[in-house]
Amino acid sequence: MHIFWTAIPFRRFYSEEPELIPRELRRPPPIKPPPDGGWGWVIVFSSFLYNVLVLGYHNSFGVYLISLLKEFGETSSKTAWVGSISYGFIMVCGPLSGKLTVRYGAREISILGSLIIMISTVCSSYAPNLGTLFFTHGFLTGVGSSFAFTPGMIMVSQYFTTKRSLATGIVMSGGAAGALVQTRLHLFLIDVLGWRQSLRVFSGLMIICVITGFTYLPLNPKGYTRSVVDNLKNSPLKKFVVDLGLWKDKIFLIWVAANGLCKFGFFIPYVHLVKHAVQLGIPVHSATNIMLFLGLTSMISRIIFGRICDSERINRLYINQASVFGVGLLYMLIPLLHSYGSLVAFGLFLGIADAGNYILLPVLTFDLMGAEKMPVAWGFMLTVNAVSCLGPPFAGWVNDMTGSYNLGFVVAGALNVAACFVLALIPIAKRSTRQTCKSIMNVTIDRSTQEITQWADNLPPIAEEEPPVSKYVNYFSTTTFRSPEITESRPEVYRGDDAETAGPAEVTRL
Secondary structure, three states, X not given: OHHHHHHOOOHHHOOOOOOOOOXXXXXXXXXXXXXXXXXXXXXXXXXXXXXXXXXXXXXXXXXXXHHHHHHHOOOHHHHHHHHHHHHXXXXXOHHHHHXXXXXXXXHHHHHHHHHHHHHHXXXXXXXXXXXXXXXXXXXXXXXXXXXXXXXXXXXXXXXXXXXXXXXXXXXXXXXXXXXXXXXHHHHHHHHHHOHHXXXXXXXXXXXXXXXXXXXXXXXXXXXXXXXXXXXXXXXXXXXXXXXXXXXXXXXXXXXXXXXXXXXXXXXXXXXXXXXXXXXOOOOHHHHHHHHHHHHHHHHXXXXXXXXXXXXXXXXXXXXXXHHHHHHHHHHHOHHHOOOHHHHHHHHHXXXXXXXXXXXXXXXXXXXXXXXXXXXXXXXXXXXXXXXXXXXXXXXXXXXXXXXXXXXXXXXXXXXXXXXXXHHOHHHHHHHHOOOOOOOOOOEEEOOOOOOEEEOOOOOOOOOOOOXXXXXXXXXXXXXXXXXXXXXXXXXXXXXXXXXXXXXXXXXXXX
């Protein structure tokens, strides 16, 4: 009877028989390595669609700025806060959404984020004033977008290693493709239905994200990770491994400071470039074409840069520096651009220049910090990138004071150039700082139960009569035994000529 019950699959639903192997002695399922393909490409496609709808919506939100200015009659700086608050919460909630993804799963969190966006967008369509939009679009849509966006990036990093840059480039190009499509779509809907009905139509489109979220299948069961830090999550030394080891790393501090500088003006073109073109006398429909060309070149360039940066011959840090410098130079040229053709050229080159920095942000964070520190480092990087929400209000305030966005673009460009020089300190820090592993600790890991035991501080001293350099021990087996009688036994120590009588299979040198 016992054999019959144990042979039935799914017997866990009802069984009164004792388990053959105690729970504490069960081996966990083997950790699957990243396949570098397979179902991972489905994950890439799903994450791409998420970026098309979610990030594309935020990148094209500038077309709503003119309608909101007419509807509520507020200043440009105050109205720009509607989109900026949402950008900020996408970044600030990055650590939270990442932790929830690890805790509950990428599928659940991405679908939850999509539902929040659907509800908040409908609520925004009924907003009577900007204050309501600050909450519905700024806070709710921002939090929902963070929940929808972050799981895809985590899943891609789990499924790919050698092709990670290419996969990341494809996923990141979704934001540019979304800006390319949704700029024209929202402009058409606003002209035909009005901005309120346009938001409701977009809310219905978000059902696509709910469906694609079911493709986020975990590579490994929950609770089993490849990181030593994750395996030691219950250890009292966790805070030392993660926090202290990260914030004392000079390279991480330089990387954070550089990205904080270059991301300040990241969203300024997406919010104010259409309004800037209109102020120069360009018709609004023609002005939106600038964003179309920006999205087109950005989408293509991100895929190309992702493929190039997978090569071992390419220095990714130098590519990132050139990208940041190029963006800064383009921003500083804005005061010299007055015609429609020159602004179209600006959009084309900005899409190319920005692609390198945009797709290399998660890739370089992984390269510089390593696999163990990547989850924490990426969460803090997203938090630092929340400084990008300050750029559009600053440019709007400059426009209110001076009647032009030129100074706002110039300041953002100068910060990008400064970030380029800060990035140049990373190779110097690598050469001058001895990179040591800060996660060394004295613990014993039981391979049978996966239990972690910290060594006692008062270890017994080594006996003086034992050889200090080398000794010979009897080799008995590499098999893991569960029997206490076997595991508690000690190998016999051979000294002098006794070791010479043993065969090569029986003696090993420590």
